[in-house]
Amino acid sequence: MGRGRAKAKQTKVARELKYFSPDTDLNALERELSASSSSREAEHASSEDDQGDDDYGDYEKWASGDR
Template structure:
């Protein structure tokens, strides 16, 4: 029981997405596509999410 409401909501949301497209912020899209000139690796190192040892261990071959 209770499946009817959930299915009705999913149907309503799907119909909205199909027939009503949201307004697109073209300026934001252009900024995103233009990027800031840095590669993904440079951005990762700036954040300091992981050290070089962790990244090397993650991609090295398993020891046998």
């Protein structure tokens, strides 16, 4: 038996997670999102330089059987 205590603890934790809403630092979130989007844009721009204009070059090789 012994599962009663574990289940009660899980229920308590789940209830706390469901109903507890911590204060969100929206300024920090905005900084984090803007930093990740700018780095993602830079990464995307550098990968476009490597690929050229054709985004499906590898797919065309695969589809034609020239793997």
